[in-house]
Amino acid sequence: MKVRNLLVAVLLGTLGQALAADLILSNLGEDFGPASLFEASGMPLDEGDLIQIVIFPGLNSSEIEQLAEEGVESVMAASAPLGSTAVGVGATGNNGGFESVVQTPAGTEVAGLHLLIFNAPQAADADEFSLLRLPGVVPEDEVGGFEGFYTRHLGEASVVFGGESEGGFSTLPATVRSDFEYWIAHEMPEGTPAADLLETADPDFDGRSNLLEYGTGSSAAFADFSPILRLERRVTGIHVRYLRRMDDPTLRVFAESTSSLAGWQPLDANEEISADDVPRGFEWVEQLLSDGSGPVFARVKVERLEE
Ligand SMILES: [Ca+2]
Ligand SMILES: [Ca+2]
Secondary structure (H helix, E strand, O other), rough: OOHHHHHHHHHHHHHHHHHEEEEEEEOOOOOOOOOOOEEEOOOOOOOOEEEEEEEOOHHHHHHHHHHHHHHHOOOOOOOOEEOOOHHHHHHOOOOOOOEEEOOOOOOOOOOOOOOEEEEEOOOOHHEEEEEEEOOOOOOOOOOOOOOEEEEHHHOOOOEEEEEEEEEEEEOOEEOOOHHHHHEEEEEEOHHHHHHHHOOOOOOOOOOOOHHHHHHHOOOOOOOOOOOOEEEEEEEOEEEEEEEEEEEOOOOEEEEEEEOOOOOOOOOOOOOEEEEOOOOOEEEEEEEEEHHHHHHHOOEEEEEEEOO
């Protein structure tokens, strides 16, 4: 008898571990009002566009709003996904419609549910997104043997990032901040003295000012030893090659040369641009420096344009 009781307890325990709350999300049905999904242009999102259900562990709503303003990369870095679904799935293939069943983690109460909606089947291919907040808490699992179901309709959501109209919700182009102040605040640890955040400061003691690191793609927080400017000898002569930030219109990143270490001149001839194998917002620049017949010096300069 005792053995049998033990077996039942073990079995129940196993069931309890395996069960999880099922979260059912949709924008189907008329009772909840209109809640279709559109692009910024007003067209329904295509079938197959990605909808990611996420939570933001440890973040409050104003911190989440700030992340959304920074762009989709910041949102994704701070969020944890719960399954994924796509526009048209479970909605008889209708563009702009979806229905999704997602299992929440076993044995945990889930609060702060959000929907990330992209205008492409993969986040990396999307140039528009919206972030919607769902009310309520998904309860803990039913440990008595029945799975918990928690149903939410898109019409109950509120916009964190994106557009909203009578017809539903829409994605918007991502707004990625690319200014120096934003960059340096994320490069340096919290509590860094203000003097170390200046454009002219060199908090990692590698001889490169923060502005130079910002413009040429190195880190303000870690000493960099790889050269900013690489020289390459080719049949046509000696070429320079360097990384240049392109997403900040207040910045000018350019190479200069001199044959006498006096009278540096901007190197503006024969510029070749390549976007291969670069961080987002950067490009490789290659320029002919000299035919190799005499001594020549080159350097990269980063300047702030007058506003
Ligand atoms: Ca430095
Ligand atoms: Ca550095």
